[in-house]
Amino acid sequence: MDQTLAPIAAPIPVRASSTDDPAELLRFAIDARCLGAAALATLVEIRGGAARSLGAHMAVAADGRFCGYVSGGCVEAAVAAEALLAMAQGRDRMVKFGDGSPFFDIVLPCGGGITVAIHVLKDVGALRHVLDRLERRQAAALVYSGERQTLISVDPPLRTCWTEGNFLTVYRPRTRVVVSGRTIEAQAVARLAEASGYDVIVRGRGEGAADTIDPFTAVVLLHHDLDAEAVILEAALHSPVFYIGALGSTRTHRRRVERLTALGFRRDDIDRIKAPIGMFGPTRDATSLALSVLADVAAARLVAYA
Incomplete structure (x- = not known):
């Protein structure tokens, strides 16, 4: 007798913690990648007002768990859903929310718009390097290339910014x-x-x-x-x-x-x-x-x- 296999339901995004500490987010991403697929979402553009600063992160695990913020809490579940799609397809993606976004039903309370770069982690060496520097109370940085879909550690510039088509996120030890x-x-x-x-x-x-x-x-x-x-x-x-x-x-x-x-x-x-x-x-x-x-x-x- 023929049997039709039911499609596997996609994981439902669920917040794992309410932290926005960058070091904790990177540790979450490392742990998630060691268990399977994981993605790191980064706020790379702000149009108008925004609740978070450039470089804010979310970390998303393949089972739907996520932590971190790229806004005030109004788009994070949608970002996690996009990250799960990116992991399923094995490709990075750039997604807009709020002003200028195709998601007309997702409105930012500030009236502005944001762009989030979602990187499917291939390895966690660069993230470990950042954590090591922060542990030694030294500044660190990651440079993301959307074209090459890579994330590498570099010497930190003065501030988080775009440069030569790449996005640099600066990390500093906590106060x-x-x-x-x-x-x-x-x-x-x-x-x-x-x-x-x-x-x-x-x-x-x-x-x-x-x-x-x-x-x-x-x-x-x-x-x-x-x-x-x-x-x-x-x-x-x-x-x-x-x-x-x-x-x-x-x-x-x-x-x-x-x-x-x-x-x-x-x-x-x-x-x-x-x-x-x-x-x-x-x-x-x-x-x-x-x-x-x-x-x-x-x-x-x-x-x-x-």
């Missing part, structure tokens, strides 16, 4: 917040920074500070004594950290400036210190101060690595 102090304010900042996903290091009076700071570090000084902050403040001023903030009133900061000037620090070095610390103030409780400080740190990171 490290070095909190110096044994005050209630220091405890509040450390708790909130950890909850925000930052790499948090707490120091009492600056011991070992030079070994923990790099260009992706914010140094937060939360002492009630200028002598207690001296070691880590001087180390921060001699380093390429992107943020230095210090607790204290305007009068306290004038004394700080006098001390640093006497030690031979130049005015442009001293001007790197945000004091009084924080984005808004004055604050009268530790929680408000922590919010003010970390908002300032986040804003400074965006300016430093826009």
Whole structure:
């Protein structure tokens, strides 16, 4: 008796996690590729407004699981479905959503449009290289060629961009917040920074500070004594950290400036210190101060690595 085989249903896209951390997305893609097929979707064009920046990723597994965002959540399932089609066909694809897209039923709330490049992963060597550099707190980059359908690791440029027909995505280590102090304010900042996903290091009076700071570090000084902050403040001023903030009133900061000037620090070095610390103030409780400080740190990171 003849039997007709029923077609195999395509996997249904389902979100595996809500993370948008690039390192976690690359790890997801590596694990998915080791189990079978996988794709990496990248936001490569923005038309008008957008919820994410260029270079934002989604990782999609052959079984339909996906993570990451290229928008605010309104197109991600559709991107995952396109990635599953790309994997089934074994070919990369470039897909538009929102303004200028053939998908008239998918509208971005911002009214703009995006283009997403979907790359079917052939190997994960380049992704592993990026993760290795990030683990060593070094910047990294991937260059995607739609024409050759390749993804390779390169030395990172200054920013994510198109160049010579290829798309370069830059990755930087996550923000490290070095909190110096044994005050209630220091405890509040450390708790909130950890909850925000930052790499948090707490120091009492600056011991070992030079070994923990790099260009992706914010140094937060939360002492009630200028002598207690001296070691880590001087180390921060001699380093390429992107943020230095210090607790204290305007009068306290004038004394700080006098001390640093006497030690031979130049005015442009001293001007790197945000004091009084924080984005808004004055604050009268530790929680408000922590919010003010970390908002300032986040804003400074965006300016430093826009």
